[in-house]
Amino acid sequence: MALAAVLALVVGWLRRGKLSRLAALHFPFWWLIPIAFLIQASLRYLVDRVDYKLLFIIYLVSFVLIAISLIANVKKRYVALVLAGIVMNFTVIALNQGMPFYDAQVQLRENELKAVNGLHVPATSRTLLGFLGDWVALPPPYPQPTVLSPGDVVVALGLFLFIQGSMAGDGKAEELA
Numbered sequence: 586m587a588l589a590a591v592l593a594l595v596v597g598w599l600r601r602g603k604l605s606r607l608a609a610l611h612f613p614f615w616w617l618i619p620i621a622f623l624i625q626a627s628l629r630y631l632v633d634r635v636d637y638k639l640l641f642i643i644y645l646v647s648f649v650l651i652a653i654s655l656i657a658n659v660k661k662r663y664v665a666l667v668l669a670g671i672v673m674n675f676t677v678i679a680l681n682q683g684m685p686f687y688d689a690q691v692q693l694r695e696n697e698l699k700a701v702n703g704l705h706v707p708a709t710s711r712t713l714l715g716f717l718g719d720w721v722a723l724p725p726p727y728p729q730p731t732v733l734s735p736g737d738v739v740v741a742l743g744l745f746l747f748i749q750g751s752m753a754g755d756g757k758a759e760e761l762a
Contacts (some may be wrong), residue, residue, distance in 0.1 A: 588728075589741035593748035602752025610751055612661070614654040621650040628704065637689035641682060644704055662750065666743030673736030681706055685718030686732065696760040 597607070628640060635643075648671060655668040678684050684707035687709040708715045721733040733741075 586737070586741055586744060589745045590748060594746040594752070596745075597749035597752030600749065600753040602749065602754065604752065606754045607748065607751045610661075611655075612658050614657045615653040617650040621647040624650070632704075640704070645675065645679060648678070653656075661747070663743045663747035667740050667747065668743075670739030670741075670743060671735040673717050673739060674734055677734065677736070680713040682716075683713045684734065685715050687718065687720050723751045 594604075606632045624643060628644055628647075631640060631643075651671050652668065653673070655664055655671060658664045659668060674684070683704050686705050686706035687708050705719070706712075708718055712718065717735055719734045719737075721735065721738055723733065724729075725729050
């Protein structure tokens, strides 16, 4: 997601966009998104200290906070796309009690999986909606090899389009009619 945001800023700037346009957007409940990301980041440190069920519930709540912010802004262009990706991830995580990942991809993100132990689960024949799990590989030369879910890809695309469109002031991030 961070790479999508940085690329969007660069493309927005190349399109002669301005950060001031992005900063001037009216985006109610925007503050829920950084709170949700802080919650998700803190979970990495709570894995061995908190009961898994509580950890899992807190993880799902972080997605709900993001969804609330996005729903409040869904009339802005591309926000619905970001929301769709969040819903995809929330759904597969909720149904499987963690984000399913596939063995062939484990080596690409072994350190990340260790860091979020318990919030990712190996995909099996019993995995529900496994196609929404982590299987989209970004191997080297990508700066940090990783595996994404289709929901992550949709979120990144929506975020990219929203940021650079808002900066360029081309109306793409304005309210839909």
